[in-house]
Amino acid sequence: MTKRQHFDSSLGELRKQLIEMGEQVERAIEKSVRSLKDGNLELAREVIDRDAGVNAMEEQIDDIGTRLIATQQPVAKDLRRIIIAFRMASDLERMADLAVDIAKVTLRIGGEPLIKPLVDIPRMAEIAQRMTRDSIEAYVQENVDLAYKMAKMDDDVDLLHSQILRELFSFMVENPKTVNQSLLLCFVSRYLERMADHATNIGESVVYLVRGKRPDLNA
Template sequence: MTVRKEFDRGLGEMQTLLAEMGDRVERALAEAMDALESLNAIKARKIVKADLELNRLEERVTDLGAKLLATQQPVAKDLRRILAAFKIASDLERMGDLAVDIAKVVLRLEGQTLIKPLIDLPRMGEIVRVMIGDAVQSFVQENVDLAYKMAKDDDLVDALYSQIIRELLTIMVEDPKTISQATLLSFVGRYIERIADHATNIGESTVYLVTGSRPDLNA
């Protein structure tokens, strides 16, 4: 196998690992939101347990990238691709942690009844779930337009988060007995908003890969 073919094989394996991480994060977020809507503690515990595999995938990306750096000594775009993969793997791992944080809220709410039907939180969750897939695909396809779409989606998520906080504050003022649960639901909104931020980070990594400069899509 020639040096270039071996290098391309390594890059392809890194992309496959990142795509698997993205799929797992999408699934974790979707299942965490489903567990929240039904207050399903059994499903929440499965999400917490599954996070270990995501951590292992991040380690594989890091190990493979380090091997490529040491043995192939890449330059220019090849080097940027590996550095971007490191950053993306870190973002995806953190997104998985935040999905676990949502699941842990479900465990803290076990045995309770929701103070209100959840509408905007699931909407946020679905927008961000799509963002995760788009973000990873933007990197794999080197699609700068898809990367910049992250900024618009993130603005929509931020607007929904602000709306949710206002509504929860109103509920707490009207009925102080709701404060504990409303606070936990506000945490969920914050966790989803942070996942969106990490998705925009991946978009930034895509632009960095293609252009050599990193924009601020969270501005």
């Protein structure tokens, strides 16, 4: 195997790990919000327990990339591919942590009836899942157009977040007994909004990879 073939093989392993990590994060988002919606404490604990696996994947990506830089001394776009893999793994790991935070909210609510059926929070979660999937695909395909779509989806999440906060504040004003749960649901909305920001960061990294300049898609 030539030096270039070895490098390409290792890059392929990096991509494979990122794809798998993205899939794990997608599942964590879906399960954490479903645990909240259904009051499923067992599912919430599963999300928390599986987080260690995501952390291990980030470490593996770091190891592969570090070894590539040390042994292959890549330059230009090849070096950017590795650096961006580090950034993406960090963003994905943080998204998984936020899913854990949502699962912990489920445990804090403890199976009590929700103050209202959840509609917008699951909608935010669906967008965050799609952003996760699309951001990874943008990296694999080096697709700038798909990366820029992160900004529009992030705006949609921000609008839902604002709407949820207004609604929950109204609940708290009208019925002080809802304050504790309303605040917890505000946190969940904030966690999902942050997830969308991290997915948008990945979109920015893809644009930087392809064009060598980093845009601000969160503006």
